[in-house]
Amino acid sequence: MILVTGVSGALGRLVLQGLSARDGTEVVAGTRRGDGTTARRVDFDDPGSLPTGFAGVDVLVMISAGYAEDDVVLARHGAVADAAAAAGVRQVIYTSLAGSGGCTTLALPHRWTEARLAAGPFATTVLRNGLYAELLGALSAGAAEEAAGTGVFSAAFGTGRMSVVARQDLADVTVRVAAEADAALASGGPGWHAGRTYELEGVTALGGEEVAGLLGERYGRPVAYRPLSLSDARAALAGQGLADYQVAHTLSLLSNTGAGFLRARRSDLAELLDGAPRPVDDLVVSAAHNA
Numbered sequence: 001m002i003l004v005t006g007v008s009g010a011l012g013r014l015v016l017q018g019l020s021a022r023d024g025t026e027v028v029a030g031t032r033r034g035d036g037t038t039a040r041r042v043d044f045d046d047p048g049s050l051p052t053g054f055a056g057v058d059v060l061v062m063i064s065a066g067y068a069e070d071d072v073v074l075a076r077h078g079a080v081a082d083a084a085a086a087a088g089v090r091q092v093i094y095t096s097l098a099g100s101g102g103c104t105t106l107a108l109p110h111r112w113t114e115a116r117l118a119a120g121p122f123a124t125t126v127l128r129n130g131l132y133a134e135l136l137g138a139l140s141a142g143a144a145e146e147a148a149g150t151g152v153f154s155a156a157f158g159t160g161r162m163s164v165v166a167r168q169d170l171a172d173v174t175v176r177v178a179a180e181a182d183a184a185l186a187s188g189g190p191g192w193h194a195g196r197t198y199e200l201e202g203v204t205a206l207g208g209e210e211v212a213g214l215l216g217e218r219y220g221r222p223v224a225y226r227p228l229s230l231s232d233a234r235a236a237l238a239g240q241g242l243a244d245y246q247v248a249h250t251l252s253l254l255s256n257t258g259a260g261f262l263r264a265r266r267s268d269l270a271e272l273l274d275g276a277p278r279p280v281d282d283l284v285v286s287a288a289h290n291a
């Protein structure tokens with residue numbers, strides 16, 4: 001049996017949908033607000049919820065719960081590793097962060113979690129997810145709104161680009177890996193994909209010039225890219241009501257884009273998808289207008 005955590009979130013919901021649509025795959029949902037009827041209660045901040053949440057689970061799809069300060073995320077993910085071991089989970093599939101993001105502040109809790117899971121008694125599979133196209137759209141949202149009026153898209157991407165991927169592609173890979181692992185365990189063998197780390201980097205890289213071009217197509221008029229400094233970006237973020245850790249992560253993403261680090265050199269995505277990765281342009285533009 002497979003359990004997917006975080007099914008109220010965008011990625012967890014897609015993974016649950018994909019697994020539920022497969023004949024012969026037994027899947028249960030986990031979420032902080034589960035009532036034990038349609039979904040189990042699985043709250044990483046409440047370790048007491050995890051023994052019941054993980055009971056009878058062979059394959060745990062652990063959706064990272066990264067929206068908090070690092071100490072909170074480490075405590076959450078450590079509690080999951082302990083509870084999965086105690087419950088006899090046989091394989092944990094963890095949604096991590098792609099290698100290109102290794103110098104961002106986001107990487108620390110992910111790499112810590114990878115190491116913590118690797119020390120557990122279960123098999124692990126690490127899905128190092130690329131940055132969502134929807135995330136690049138969200139990072140561009142305020143500037144896109146301004147560009148609609150001024151024809152100038154001001155953002156702190158420097159001259160770098162970010163490799164981005166459709167969240168649905170990441171969900172599709174997760175579904176495949178989880179279903180194959182579960183089927184292999186059910187037939188008495190070791191879980192497929194055990195001990196593997198997959199780099200699910202996007203295969204399209206977009207920067208300020210490209211986003212400005214896409215916005216121009218949407219608005220039916222030219223939009224020019226004007227690079228902002230990181231200190232201007234920091235000042236703009238200060239007024240947006242974000243938590244301090246969100247400001248730090250956002251600036252880190254911008255700074256890593258400018259440095260050229262977020263442009264991926266290789267990806268396992270196409271190999272694990274049934275077809276080519278989905279196009280990302282429309283996802284970026286619509287997320288920039290719906291963030």
Ligand SMILES: NC(=O)c1ccc[n+]([C@@H]2O[C@H](COP(=O)([O-])OP(=O)(O)OC[C@H]3O[C@@H](n4cnc5c(N)ncnc54)[C@H](OP(=O)(O)O)[C@@H]3O)[C@@H](O)[C@H]2O)c1
Nearest residue numbers: 006007008009010011031032043044045064065066131132
């Ligand atoms: N690759 C990227 O570009 C990127 C971008 C943003 C975030 N991420 C990471 O990927 C994860 C999934 O992304 P998403 O788009 O689905 O995010 P999302 O829609 O904002 O969902 C947040 C997720 O965090 C879970 N969560 C929060 N606190 C939790 C807790 N105490 N215990 C268990 N689960 C908890 C939620 O589960 P519930 O169902 O319990 O609410 C939900 O699955 C995020 O949590 C974050 O770590 C990746």
